[in-house]
Amino acid sequence: MLSTACKKDKNIDCNSFDCLDDPPIGLVISKIVVVNYPEFVDGRNLWDSNTDADVYIDIAVDNTILLSTGYIEDAFPTSSHVFENDFPFLLEEMTTDYEIDLYDYDESSDDDWIGGFFFRPADYATGNFPRVITLNGTENQIDLELYVSWIF
Ligand SMILES: [Ca+2]
Numbered sequence: 785m786l787s788t789a790c791k792k793d794k795n796i797d798c799n800s801f802d803c804l805d806d807p808p809i810g811l812v813i814s815k816i817v818v819v820n821y822p823e824f825v826d827g828r829n830l831w832d833s834n835t836d837a838d839v840y841i842d843i844a845v846d847n848t849i850l851l852s853t854g855y856i857e858d859a860f861p862t863s864s865h866v867f868e869n870d871f872p873f874l875l876e877e878m879t880t881d882y883e884i885d886l887y888d889y890d891e892s893s894d895d896d897w898i899g900g901f902f903f904r905p906a907d908y909a910t911g912n913f914p915r916v917i918t919l920n921g922t923e924n925q926i927d928l929e930l931y932v933s934w935i936f
């Protein structure tokens with residue numbers, strides 16, 4: 785919902801989504817790069833017995849999965865891994881908290897959740913509308929880059 789309060793006074797230097805004259809109506813993700821993820825499942829053991837995680841990405845809202853990518857086998861934790869086969873993907877709600885999660889695909893057991901982010905597009909719809917959005921987790925040790933374009 786748009787607030788009109790700050791539009792009335794143009795002297796206010798408003799730089800939030802609610803105050804944009806022409807706010808974007810959607811965000812297209814063209815690819816996601818996993819720059820970094822934690823090496824160990826528990827601080828000392830690799831995600832699979834003796835091999836690195838088979839990493840894939842889910843995008844979800846309220847635990848409903850909207851997109852699930854293919855996985856990259858034995859993805860080295862500190863190398864960049866590009867996910868673009870399953871994209872572009874449109875986020876249609878600017879003010880929804882999307883969940884972007886990293887998983888380790890496991891063939892014979894439940895996949896391991898590596899970590900993730902809540903991502904609300906409106907939070908980034910300011911300034912010069914970035915084409916690359918970086919998500920850094922200090923706790924989950926995950927660095928992601930979202931390559932995006934804004935729909936107006
Ligand atoms: Ca595993």
Ligand SMILES: [Ca+2]
Nearest residue numbers: 832835836838
């Ligand atoms: Ca593996």
